[in-house]
Amino acid sequence: MHGPPATAVGLAPHVLRRQRLGDTVFRGLTQAFAIGVLVLLGGVLVALAMGAMPAFRKFGLHFLVSEAWNPVRDNFGALPAIYGTVLTALLAMLIAVPVAFGIAIFLTELCPPMLRRPIGVMIELLAAIPSIIFGVWGLLVVAPVLQTTLQPFLIDTLGDIPIIGALFQGPPYGLGMLTAGLILAVMVLPFIAAVTRDVFMTVPAMLRESAYGMGATTAEVVRSIVIPHSRVGIVGGVMLGLGRALGETMAVTFVIGNAHHISASLMAPGTTISATLANEFTEAVSDTYTSSLIALGLILFVITFIVLAIANFMLWRLSAKDGA
Amino acid sequence: MISIYARRRAANFTIMTLSLAATATGLLVLFLILWSLLRHGLPAFSANFFAMNTPAPGNAGGLLNAIYGSLVMTVVATLVGTPVGVLAGTFLAEFARGSRLAYAVRFINDILLSAPSIVIGLFVYGVMVVRMGHFSGWAGAAALAIIFVPVVVRTSENMLTLVPASLREAAVALGTPQWKVIVMVVYRAAMQGMLTGVMLAIARVAGETAPLLFTAFGNNFWSANMNAPMANLPVVIFQFALSPYADWQLLAWGGALLITLAILALNIVARMVANWSSFGK
Numbered sequence: 001m002h003g004p005p006a007t008a009v010g011l012a013p014h015v016l017r018r019q020r021l022g023d024t025v026f027r028g029l030t031q032a033f034a035i036g037v038l039v040l041l042g043g044v045l046v047a048l049a050m051g052a053m054p055a056f057r058k059f060g061l062h063f064l065v066s067e068a069w070n071p072v073r074d075n076f077g078a079l080p081a082i083y084g085t086v087l088t089a090l091l092a093m094l095i096a097v098p099v100a101f102g103i104a105i106f107l108t109e110l111c112p113p114m115l116r117r118p119i120g121v122m123i124e125l126l127a128a129i130p131s132i133i134f135g136v137w138g139l140l141v142v143a144p145v146l147q148t149t150l151q152p153f154l155i156d157t158l159g160d161i162p163i164i165g166a167l168f169q170g171p172p173y174g175l176g177m178l179t180a181g182l183i184l185a186v187m188v189l190p191f192i193a194a195v196t197r198d199v200f201m202t203v204p205a206m207l208r209e210s211a212y213g214m215g216a217t218t219a220e221v222v223r224s225i226v227i228p229h230s231r232v233g234i235v236g237g238v239m240l241g242l243g244r245a246l247g248e249t250m251a252v253t254f255v256i257g258n259a260h261h262i263s264a265s266l267m268a269p270g271t272t273i274s275a276t277l278a279n280e281f282t283e284a285v286s287d288t289y290t291s292s293l294i295a296l297g298l299i300l301f302v303i304t305f306i307v308l309a310i311a312n313f314m315l316w317r318l319s320a321k322d323g324a
Numbered sequence: 325m326i327s328i329y330a331r332r333r334a335a336n337f338t339i340m341t342l343s344l345a346a347t348a349t350g351l352l353v354l355f356l357i358l359w360s361l362l363r364h365g366l367p368a369f370s371a372n373f374f375a376m377n378t379p380a381p382g383n384a385g386g387l388l389n390a391i392y393g394s395l396v397m398t399v400v401a402t403l404v405g406t407p408v409g410v411l412a413g414t415f416l417a418e419f420a421r422g423s424r425l426a427y428a429v430r431f432i433n434d435i436l437l438s439a440p441s442i443v444i445g446l447f448v449y450g451v452m453v454v455r456m457g458h459f460s461g462w463a464g465a466a467a468l469a470i471i472f473v474p475v476v477v478r479t480s481e482n483m484l485t486l487v488p489a490s491l492r493e494a495a496v497a498l499g500t501p502q503w504k505v506i507v508m509v510v511y512r513a514a515m516q517g518m519l520t521g522v523m524l525a526i527a528r529v530a531g532e533t534a535p536l537l538f539t540a541f542g543n544n545f546w547s548a549n550m551n552a553p554m555a556n557l558p559v560v561i562f563q564f565a566l567s568p569y570a571d572w573q574l575l576a577w578g579g580a581l582l583i584t585l586a587i588l589a590l591n592i593v594a595r596m597v598a599n600w601s602s603f604g605k
Contacts, residue, residue: 022389023502023503026503026506029411030414030415031415033408033415034411034425034429035425037436038428041435044443048450050521051446064527072478098346102343103344105340105346106344106346106347110343110344119351123354125354125591125592126350126354128528128587129531129584129587130533130558130584131534132531132533132558132583133361133531133584135562136565136580137357137361140573141356141360157403181601184381190350217332217333218339219335219336219338221338240438243438247441249441249533249534250533250558254566274440274442274534276535277442278442278537278562281537282537282541283540300440300442301439305435308435308438309431312431
């Protein structure tokens with residue numbers, strides 16, 4: 001298929017030339033757009049790096065570890081936003097991964113075949129709901145409920161325990177790290193569940209059946225056959241969810257509380273990189289302010305790039321093994 | 325022996341119950357969200373909702389300008405993003421299978437697919453808004469197009485790869501030039517799958533908020549000028565839901581319901597289209 005088509009049909013030379021020209025042009029066109037994808041990523045990196053330059057020139061690497069956020073004095077640091085981004089994403093993973101596993105196990109091992117597709121589609125629809133909807137729902141429905149139920153309960157029961165108690169102290173605001181982590185968990189849940197389900201499906205039926213034939217229970221098949229066989233893909237799926245959780249903007253912006261300081265308590269308001277950008281970018285008055293925000297964006301992009309690169313690499317290794 | 329057997333049965337029962345509970349939780353969340361949207365959003369649907377522009381607090385109004393802005397920017401993003409994405413996907417599937425360039429493009433494309441959309445907004449702000457000196461509908465559409473393209477690249481490459489080689493070989497054997505083989509044979513065979521991809525991409529960008537915040541910005545008045553700040557549903561929802569005014573919050577719920585219904589409908593139709601396709605499975 002590659003290269004020019006057969007010439008044996010006996011076309012006039014000018015027709016043949018025209019067709020070859022058509023091939024060259026079409027191939028060149030598709031190649032240009034494919035390379036355009038690479039250029040786009042490079043362009044994003046360059047544009048962000050250029051925009052972030054003034055901030056890094058002014059604050060140096062101290063920007064990464066500084067807790068300052070003072071628009072009046074033009075003094076900025078990224079630490080509270082980085083802390084919030086990582087903490088909310090980890091909280092989300094802590095909640096979402098076990099549930100996503102449960103869904104994947106249910107869909108591959110337990111679900112009657114007739115219900116498999118409808119339930120799978122419904123989980124995928126949950127993934128299709130835009131993040132702003134989760135934000136509105138989190139702010140106006142979930143946060144008030146948490147404020148009067150889960151948060152007082154956690155504060156009362158866990159707040160007095162030494163060491164970990166610090167995580168659960170303070171007034172129940174409703175908004176804050178915990179709520180953000182919870183909403184994020186709901187958002188990344190369907191992504192992780194869908195990837196894990198697909199990965200579980202790649203386990204050869206022969207292996208499963210052999211284990212069942214030996215008398216293994218479903219749980220034992222999952223633990224000893226399915227999970228070991230799809231380990232790489234599972235890590236890939238989890239990393240993919242983590243990448244989404246780190247970069248998620250609107251759902252978090254609504255419920256994080258927007259406070260530029262680091263609190264020990266999960267009940268306290270905080271901020272994330274993306275929430276800071278969403279809230280403050282159009283209101284940034286000074287050049288240093290704008291540049292500091294772009295620097296935050298650059299940090300976020302680099303972090304998610306690394307996580308997503310690892311995720312894709314893992315998932316590829318699995319599909320390569322599949323094809324062999 | 326009996327006790328080991330009983331323990332294994334109990335462990336199995338526990339794990340299966342937990343996985344059932346997890347699935348129930350996932351579905352419950354979906355229904356809770358839809359229920360909240362319907363309960364709070366349906367009362368907002370009135371003649372005014374679709375006929376008037378975003379109001380000042382306390383005045384009668386609707387979301388006409390925002391609905392229009394969202395539609396126009398999504399259409400522009402679709403018109404730009406579809407050909408770009410399909411052609412790039414064509415390169416990956418038809419010309420460069422297995423080449424290093426294809427691996428690089430596919431890898432970067434998969435990363436762009438999940439990259440934080442707010443960063444795309446920052447990028448477009450830097451290259452368009454700063455140069456033009458003001459927010460604009462064009463900048464918003466550009467940001468949406470950048471999010472649109474990776475989805476289409478991915479699905480069109482997958483769908484083109486599924487087209488059997490025998491179709492291409494039959495066409496080539498007739499002396500057809502390669503570009504004609506692709507455009508007239510392969511594209512037709514993969515049409516439904518690619519259409520599904522485009523619809524999923526539309527559904528993806530229709531609810532995107534973060535990249536519009538500092539590109540299209542928003543506009544409280546009617547404006548069809550793509551060269552000026554443009555109202556759009558997600559940003560209006562963001563602004564109104566966070567406001568203390570009950571009437572603004574009601575409009576935010578209405579907008580949220582409208583967007584969700586549109587996106588879920590697109591997703592369901594896209595899946596139906598995929599099922600008609602002979603290669604889309």
